[in-house]
Amino acid sequence: MSDFVSVPLRRSLVVGITFFALVMSLGQALAGDSGSSNDNGTITGVVNANAPTINVADIRNTGNTTVTGTQLDVLSNYRFYLDVTESNGWASLRNVYVQLWFDLGTDTTTFATATAANNYRINVTYDNSAAQSSPTAGQWSVKAGNVALGAVVMNEIVASQEYAFQITFQLDAQIHQAQLPSAARNGGYSNAYSWNGQFTARDANGNLVTRQSDATSGDYYEFGVFQHTSVTLGGQNWAAGGVAPGASSQTGTVTVTHTSNANYKLHVYANGNLVSGTNTIAIGNVLALAAADLSDDLSSNTAFPGTGSGNPIYLMGSGATFHAFAPNTNSTATVVQFQINVPLGTPVGTYTATLVMTVQQQAPPTP
The missing domain is CATH 2.60.40 (Immunoglobulin-like)
Structure with a gap:
């Protein structure tokens, strides 16, 4: 009796164990239904230098x-x-x-x-x-x-x-x-x-x-x-040397250095006539020479029209116009030379006159 009962029990245990193993194996085979996947990327930050x-x-x-x-x-x-x-x-x-x-x-x-x-x-x-x-x-x-x-x-x-x-x-x-x-x-x-x-x-x-x-x-x-002008004579005198009545003589040259920080005129006038004691040579006998400096605005030999500041000779600019401001230089140099015509009958002597060189600047524009 005991032998009969024991055999089926052993079989049922074996079958049960085998079934359990199959179920577990089947469960692993079906695991793909709940699987996962992945990919990757980067995170980037740019750090710029601070500006000054x-x-x-x-x-x-x-x-x-x-x-x-x-x-x-x-x-x-x-x-x-x-x-x-x-x-x-x-x-x-x-x-x-x-x-x-x-x-x-x-x-x-x-x-x-x-x-x-x-x-x-x-x-x-x-x-x-x-x-x-x-x-x-x-x-x-x-x-x-x-x-x-x-x-x-x-x-x-x-x-x-x-x-x-x-x-x-x-x-x-x-x-x-x-x-x-x-x-x-x-x-x-x-x-x-x-x-x-x-x-x-x-x-x-x-x-x-x-x-x-x-x-x-x-x-x-x-x-x-501020407005600024200056003028300097490279030599104080224009000397003509000896000349006979009825003849003419040219003076030496003098370099006039001038500055202006706007458009300007450069002109020269005589305080009076040429004088030697009580004798005179009218200032109209003195001419500024155009050939002395080809960069100025004097186009022909020009005599003083009279004495005083109201009778100038214009070397840069004219009575009606101003010479253009120099855009690049710190100063401008103009060579000036005169000719003296001595009238016949003029007494012997050393004749002198004072010449005044002036820089006149154009008035500033109105804003």
């Missing part, structure tokens, strides 16, 4: 007071004042530009479109193309314009990042005259016939930052330039 910062920019007198909004004198000391930060390290800074230009009566004129002449446009540049980690005075120079640089004083604010500069300069004698700014300057360049200014910094990454107005007041950089 012009913290302070100004034009000041030697007392450290701003002169923007005023008129400047040529041949006088002023200072460009700058405070610049390069947070990427000073070696990343490439240039700082101080750019000034005369607007010729149009406020929309830019440095790029201004007349490219040395008395109309100025560019003072800091050059760090060598990527130095701190500045030196020798890196500042004049790239354009008739302006002379003096001492460059530097102060380190943050080592290798922020520096302040005081750059002494003088405008040369023929920097164009400009009007005193009178209109409000906080909305842009707004004074015709003035000088405008801007300060620009450029780094190695191509960032370009320009400041055209004061960081505190918001006033745009505009200023005027």
Whole structure:
């Protein structure tokens, strides 16, 4: 009896175990219905270099007071004042530009479109193309314009990042005259016939930052330039030497150096007739010679029409017109020579007269 019962039990256990194994195996084979898949991508962030910062920019007198909004004198000391930060390290800074230009009566004129002449446009540049980690005075120079640089004083604010500069300069004698700014300057360049200014910094990454107005007041950089003229004789006397009555004699030449920072006339007049004691030779016997200088406006030998300032001979310009302002030079030299015609019967003697050379500048335009 026991043998009969035990056999089926063993079979049922075997069958049960076999069935369980098959079910488990089948379950693994069907697992693809709830599977997964994947792909991948990248996340990217670009870190750009910080642009340089012009913290302070100004034009000041030697007392450290701003002169923007005023008129400047040529041949006088002023200072460009700058405070610049390069947070990427000073070696990343490439240039700082101080750019000034005369607007010729149009406020929309830019440095790029201004007349490219040395008395109309100025560019003072800091050059760090060598990527130095701190500045030196020798890196500042004049790239354009008739302006002379003096001492460059530097102060380190943050080592290798922020520096302040005081750059002494003088405008040369023929920097164009400009009007005193009178209109409000906080909305842009707004004074015709003035000088405008801007300060620009450029780094190695191509960032370009320009400041055209004061960081505190918001006033745009505009200023005027006072009128200026001068005249100097290279020799004080025109000597004709000995000449007989009825003959003529030419004097030596004298180089007249003159400056004007706007259109002008150069003329000469005689205070009186040629005099020797009580004897005279009328000033109408003295002629300015056209051949002395072919670059002046004297086209023919011209006699003095009379004495006094109302009877000049015009060497540059004429009674009705002004000679064009020199756009590039610091001065102009004109060679002047005279001829004396001695009338028959003139007594022997040494005859002299005083000649006055004058530069007369055209009145400034009305804004």
